Amino acid sequence: MSSDKNFQRWIEKVMSEIIENLGSNMDGARYELSKSTKLITSDQYYVRVQFTSKAKGQSEELSMVLKRALQEKIxxxxxxxxxxxxxxxxxxxxxxxxxxxxxxxxxxxERPPDLAIALENVNKRGYYPCPYEYDVPLEYILTAMREIGRFHGKGYVMKEQQRERFFNIVKRLRETRYDSTMERFKFLINFVATRAIEYLRDQDHDAIFCDKMEAVLSNAYDTIMMKTVEPVEPLSTLCHGDFTVSNTLFKTEDNGQLRMMLIDFAHMRYSPPVVDLSTFLCLCCSNEIRKDKFFEIMRAYHDALKKYLLDAGIQDIEKYSYDALLDNYKTSGMFGFIIASFYLASIIENMCTNEVRTMVKIEDHVKICKRGGDKISKILADMLLQMKDFGCLERFL
Structure with a gap:
């Protein structure tokens, strides 16, 4: 009951501020919570605000999504x-x-522990979650890649045309995953990164290859993750930082074309594009579609990026060339493989949110990292060999 009372006090205070922020055109505003959803990092509430528009003299409704951070300190x-x-x-x-x-x-x-953000409910504009979490169809992949191309282009344009403002934003960003103090995450990354190697050894794969890659992957957090997220000029831009289908929404336009919207910018960072590109390609795409369509996917990304830059008046775009981006992927694409080693089992095995939220002990995370048995291990092993074919392992072998 106490927690219910605390929530009621919180929601009334927040909604009062929201209604006040919406302006003086609203008369008789009242709100209603239609449903709630538990996410890994927050509780999400769907809220309808009904009011009379003073300007139009008619009843209107505003639909929003209100996210509140988990209250538990740990x-x-x-x-x-x-x-x-x-x-x-x-x-x-x-x-x-x-x-x-x-x-x-x-x-x-932004008053800890009451961290919250309210966003327009874009379902009302026709946007919906991607119906696939893994093995995403090519149509969705290409749409997502074009949108992340425009997103990266926005960063490049601001960096060139509003440099002081751009780097003021960069300086204000906070680290959420990759620094020397995050020993827990480092341990888990290093623990799970060798899963594919263990499977390849069981399949009697080349021992020299396995030995070399095990030495690298057992320290993947420092040798791959930390190095990849470091800014590399001139390619670094503002990256989403967690570019997966769970952080995208899609809509079908009147002409039948898909359009995508990015959401959830909690892990936004200033890094090379490979941080976003390799994450999406390794975590959301099947090995088969990545093998057969990799260059088509990358070309769709670069075409959208190039058009955004040219439309914004950026003339010197050679430094953002297709070849430069491919080289960046070849050098650092293993970043996405490590992400997949850590998260893919949870996605394919449909791990529920409540299960994640109750994981406090590090042993709980270790169990999750090994879910799915040989099925997941084989996917990761095939992915690693595919990275080898792409040339992403040259600096390690």
Missing amino acids: AREIMCLDSQFHNEILFYSMYARPDENFARCLYTG
């Missing part, structure tokens, strides 16, 4: 929730523009 610390919410609030308050393809931000609250 969960906030383990997942760096204060920093995650800070980054998303920074994105909507300083980076996103009203005319761009993002949800409209209606409220931000």
Whole structure:
């Protein structure tokens, strides 16, 4: 009952501020919670605000999604929730523009532990979650790659045309995953990164290859993850940082074409594009589609990026060439493989949110990292060999 009372006090306070922020055109505003959803890092509430428009003299309704960070102190610390919410609030308050393809931000609250953000419910605009979490069809992949190309292009344009403002935003970003203090995440990454090697050894794969890659992957956090996220000029831009289908929404336009919207910018960072590209390609695409369509996918990304730059008046685009981006992927594409080694089992095995939220002990995470047995291990082993064929292992072998 106490927690219910605390929630009621919180929601009434937040909604009062939201309604006040929406302006003086609203008369008789009242709100209603239609449903709630538990996410890994937050509780999400769907809210309808009904009011009379003074300008139009008619009843109207505004639908929003209100995210509130988990209240448990240990969960906030383990997942760096204060920093995650800070980054998303920074994105909507300083980076996103009203005319761009993002949800409209209606409220931000950055007073730990009551971290919250309210966004327009874009379901009302026809956007819906991707119906696939893994083995995403090519149509969705190409749409996602074009949109992340435009997103990266936005960063390049601001970096060149509003350099001081751009790097002011970069300086305000907080680290959520990759620094020397995150020993828990480092341990788990290094623990699970060798899963594919263990499978290959059981299949009597080349011992020399396995020995060399095991030496690298057993220290993957430092040798791959930390090195990849470091800025590399001139390619570094503002990256989403967690570019997966779970952080995308799609809609079908009147002409039948798909359109995508990015959401959840908690892990936004200043890094090379490979951070986003390799994450999506390794975590969301099957080995088969990546093998057969890799260059088509990368070309779709670069064409969208190039068009965005040219439309914005950027003339010197050779430094963002297709070959430069491919070289970046070849050098650092193993980043996505490590992400997949850590998260793919949870996605394919449909791990529920409540299960994740109750994982406090490191042993719980270790069990999750090994889910799926040989099925997942084989996918990761085939992925690793595919990375070898792409040339992504040359610096390690």
